[in-house]
Amino acid sequence: MSQTIRPGSRGCVILDRDGVINHDSPEYIRSPEQWQPIDGSLEAIVALCGAGFAPVVVSNQSGVGRGLLSADTLERIHARMSEAVATAGGQLSGIYHCPHTPENGCGCRKPAVGLVRQMERALGHSARGAPLIGDKLSDLELARGVGARPILVRTGYGETTLATLSDPAVEVYADLAQAAAALITETTR
Numbered sequence: 001m002s003q004t005i006r007p008g009s010r011g012c013v014i015l016d017r018d019g020v021i022n023h024d025s026p027e028y029i030r031s032p033e034q035w036q037p038i039d040g041s042l043e044a045i046v047a048l049c050g051a052g053f054a055p056v057v058v059s060n061q062s063g064v065g066r067g068l069l070s071a072d073t074l075e076r077i078h079a080r081m082s083e084a085v086a087t088a089g090g091q092l093s094g095i096y097h098c099p100h101t102p103e104n105g106c107g108c109r110k111p112a113v114g115l116v117r118q119m120e121r122a123l124g125h126s127a128r129g130a131p132l133i134g135d136k137l138s139d140l141e142l143a144r145g146v147g148a149r150p151i152l153v154r155t156g157y158g159e160t161t162l163a164t165l166s167d168p169a170v171e172v173y174a175d176l177a178q179a180a181a182a183l184i185t186e187t188t189r
């Protein structure tokens with residue numbers, strides 16, 4: 001038996017970028033060529049789409065504010081990411097980023113909620129109860145701030161984050177592929 005699943009009918013899944021979708025670098029990802037997907041992450045995004053989730057990316061990119069890469073280069077990096085997802089057979093519903101440094105005191109650098117509010121306004125999806133998958137404490141704090149469901153992956157800075165984590169409400173998975181598989185198989189909650 002098969003049924004047509006409407007894209008986004010299960011709401012959004014909020015994804016951090018660096019350390020979740022692609023390999024992170026302490027030197028920042030500064031060019032499209034340096035953007036390299038973590039094994040299984042593209043397929044995971046495709047699977048989420050197929051299961052009715054709308055994947056959105058919410059990412060701190062202070063390298064822009066630090067002058068390490070231009071806004072234009074960041075756009076090209078995100079074009080490469082969108083293309084990679086599309087080639088694999090999926091679609092990102094949105095990519096939201098904060099270009100500021102911590103010193104800017106903006107309202108969009110995670111764990112501030114600005115990017116998620118932008119996403120909610122633009123797409124009409126609520127973050128409340130939506131899975132939010134990240135590798136840093138700032139992702140988990142953001143999840144708490146918007147009432148999303150905090151999920152930690154062990155890729156990127158995940159192992160380091162896990163070592164300092166004391167919140168039993170946070171679900172932990174090896175990587176995005178495992179987190180996505182778990183979300184897809186569970187019944188709607």
Ligand SMILES: [Mg+2]
Pocket residue numbers: 016017018019020024134135136156
């Ligand atoms: Mg990250």
Ligand SMILES: [Zn+2]
Pocket residue numbers: 098099100106107108109
């Ligand atoms: Zn910002």
